[in-house]
């Protein structure tokens with residue numbers, strides 16, 4: 001993975017330099033901008049993991065820069081404010097900044113804040129990715145969209161009952177794991193279901209007719225003789 005990149009938008013060169021030094025010392029990569037438009041340009045070019053943004057910039061001020069960036073991205077933004085009335089403004093305008101820090105601040109305090117925000121953003125990114133992974137399962141020419149209760153074969157939606165869908169999803173969410181018919185019955189039909197385990201076989205057969213190219217030679221739902229079934233991820 002690339003180093004975590006911090007975009008620093010601060011017009012006072014000496015402060016910008018100190019921030020660069022502070023964060024590069026800790027292994028971050030930094031990109032410096034000295035006014036708002038340059039900051040927005042560099043944000044688009046570098047796709048940073050976090051932005052330190054001075055409130056008081058010449059021309060386009062930090063509040064407007066924050067609003068512009070928010071239109072395009074949820075990147076964490078920490079506003080650097082010089083005065084208490086700027087803090088009120090930052091909070092009152094609901095700019096979508098993630099945090100603010102009032103000058104003068106200690107390097108240690110700033111680093112701790114940045115680290116905490118990056119950690120939070122990493123956790124939410126992971127959660128979003130996980131959700132994405134879980135909601136669509138693909139194997140060969142079959143795609144299962146868990147959120148939409150939809151199964152497609154070669155891109156075409158296939159007609160499937162809710163029970164068939166639940167069975168397919170249960171198997172496909174744990175590819176290669178072999179489930180006994182009893183376990184499938186419990187998990188897909190529910191503990192209260194008093195049916196015969198052959199119900200599972202019948203539903204598997206119907207599913208195969210719908211998703212397999214050749215139901216007699218299944219590639220997706222495989223029988224493990226005398227144990228049960230598993231989903232094969234191709």
Ligand code: CA
Pocket residue numbers: 010011012054055056057
């Ligand atoms: Ca300034």
